[in-house]
Amino acid sequence: MIKHLASFALCAAALFPTFSQAKYQPVTIDNCGVTTTWQTPPQRVVTIGQHETELLLALGLEKNIVGTAVWFGALPPSLQSAGKGLTRLAENAPGFEAVVAQRPDLVAAQYTYHVGEQGEVATRQQFAGLGINTWIAPADCVGKSLTAGSNGDGGRDKPFTLDLIYQEIDALGKIFGVTDRASALAATLRNRVAQAQHTARDALKHNAQGNVVFWFSSTRLNGDPWVAGSAGAPGWIARTLGLTNIIDTAEEWPAVSWETIARRDPDYIVLASMARRLYPADDVEQKLAFLRSDPVTREMTAVKRNRIIVVPAMSLNPSLRNVDAVEAISQRIAAFHTGS
Structure with missing residues (x-):
């Protein structure tokens, strides 16, 4: 990306x-x-x-x-x-x-x-x-x-923003003596975020839907999943795109029951894909199979309408790749609403 x-x-x-x-x-x-x-x-x-x-x-x-x-x-x-x-x-x-x-x-x-x-x-x-x-x-x-x-x-006392990544880019640029590269990298990231915001804004302007949940993993597929709180990197991604994270907590990755998530009925579900296999839900294919077969999750709007977006796990942790997630999610939302 x-x-x-x-x-x-x-x-x-x-x-x-x-x-x-x-x-x-x-x-x-x-x-x-x-x-x-x-x-x-x-x-x-x-x-x-x-x-x-x-x-x-x-x-x-x-x-x-x-x-x-x-x-x-x-x-x-x-x-x-x-x-x-x-x-x-x-x-x-x-x-x-x-x-x-x-x-x-x-x-x-x-x-x-x-x-x-x-x-x-x-x-x-x-x-x-x-x-x-x-x-x-x-x-x-x-x-x-x-x-x-x-x-x-x-958890976070102050919500994450990409400013922390820009600060790190600037600091490492100084430490390694590559300030020009650091400035150019930060400028590129800012431009990409602005373009992704424009894409999402166009896709959502005629649609009231804008609720999202981010599922990283869980120890058991039918257990409480680790989903993103509103103050971490996924919270910044949601806010940047004009979406509302249905999990409103300062905890970065709290365990929340599927019954609670289903009651809040997200319009979009973002799944983390990773090579790690510490837990069954690290496997995105198992995540998808569970969502579509479990009697609680299969009734959610996002599952019924197949508004499920898969992004690399790294893009949901504070990193350069948060910009990848902003781009990928904005493009998928645009595709959902144009039928492409």
Whole structure:
């Protein structure tokens, strides 16, 4: 979906000076409560979280990535060429020793859960003790409370917006000395969002329907699904497109009963597709089969009218791919209402 990012991943070296050619300006950045001064840009990076991997690729920094972990699915087509040689340390959380063995000068994590106060991989202090700097995606700490929520994803004190992604792009652009690339990437994303909003506005202007639910996964297909609250990335996607998320809570991914969802009767259902198979509902085909056969869910308007939209799971987590979701959902809604 993110076709406009290909130029950053494939042509960055030709369009912008290398670190050795450019004059690097030392920069001090506060990141999730940790302040670091960078005298030189990082040269060896381990990314823990697919968003961090994709963001560095979009900035043309694939040669700096010495290891990756935590994957939900394939890279988008525009980044596959740049990312084809990446080393995967683990599909999910890597071991501390596996990360350190790559001799990184930076570990960039998408989630505090992996690198934080009680990080599954390690704490920031453990890495600092070895002289390794760390970075956590601002979207996972700014305006977010990890003690809230029903399944460990936490809740938000302030609703997520793509400004947090723009802030991260800007900060990493400064840290790596590629501010021109960062500015161009952010501008491209803003333009794509504006175009998707126009598409959705045209599709919905003669239709009153605009309620949506986002189903990520669940431990059992007939159990309470994990659906998006209104303050996380899907909430921003819905608001951006003029839709109303029927799950109005600050929790990012609460478990909500199908009976409750059916009573609110969404006009559209967005399903997360992923390669991960930790739970039965990770499989989008099983999600679809359940929705169409269960006596409660099959009576919902969205199921009866087949207004079901499938997007990559990564596009429902705070990331560059939120723009992909905005585009894909707006295009599908437009197709629903034009009959195409």
